[in-house]
Amino acid sequence: MAPPVLDIVLPCLDEAGALPWVLERIPPGARAVVVDNGSTDGSVELARAADAFVIGCEQRGYGAACHAGLLAASAEYVAVCDCDASVDPGQAMVMLDVLRAGADLAVARRRSPRGTMPVHARVANLELARRVRRRTGAPLRDIGPLRVARRLSLLDLGLADRRSGYPVETVVRAADAGWTIVNVDVAYLPRTGRSKVTGTLRGTVQAVRDMSAVLAR
Known part of the structure; x- marks a missing residue:
């Protein structure tokens, strides 16, 4: 088999309800890298049955799983995508075209009917995007759950x-490294199951705190 053009890293914690839908939509030329972050619902078995590349990440946390997948990937380009069926991973190929046209980092901008995302999460995302624009100057309106960049360049960011x-x-x-960063519109769907972040006000607040801490450093 030819090596993948794009590795799609899928951080996974108990996503058995969504994982088959996601893996069925991995586009030709791409490879799914499922990073298990301690699932107990059979997610690992489903991923292996679908011939996905599966690795474990003992350290809990979204960032820990993302980074473990980045280290395990081998393709020139890497996408990081939520595996809750809210985003079709096939849209990563559109974002890859944006990189090939000259961008360094493509970030999803979620486009969906009102009601798809809880109000508290929508408000938090708008505020977060405003703060990121002010901090970086990057013309971003959303930091969505799908990002694409060159793997070695991401590793160099530390x-x-x-x-x-x-x-x-x-x-x-x-x-800060001078990259060209662009938002790319992607269709955003109601996720399968309850979000571990935006599914509760408490989860959203914790995520905002984590992200605020990054901006403050």
């Missing part, structure tokens, strides 16, 4: 956050 601040740290460090 990303250190292992919690929910990982996406923001990616953007901040990329901006």
Whole structure:
């Protein structure tokens, strides 16, 4: 088999309800890298049955799983995508085209009917994007759950956050390194199951704290 053009890193914690849908939509030329972060619902078995590349990450945290996948990937380009069925991973190929046209980092901007995302999460995302724009100057309106960049370039950024601040740290460090960062519109769907972040007000607040800590550093 030819080596993948794009590795799609899928941080996974108990996503058995969504994982089959996601893996069925991995586009030709790409490879799914499922990073198990302690699932107990059979997610690992489902991923292996679908011939995905599966690794474990003992350190809990979204950033820890993302970074473990980045280290395990081998393709020139890497996407990081939530595996809750809110985003079709096939859209990563559109973002890859943006990189090939000259960008250094493509970040999803979620486009969806009102009601798809809880109000508290929508408000938090708008505020977060405003703060990231002010900090970095990057013209971002959203930091969505799908990002694409060159793997070695991401490793060179020295990303250190292992919690929910990982996406923001990616953007901040990329901006500080002089990268061209662009938002790419992607369709956003109601996720399968309850979100571990935006599913509760408490989870959203904790995520905002993690991301705020990154901006403050």
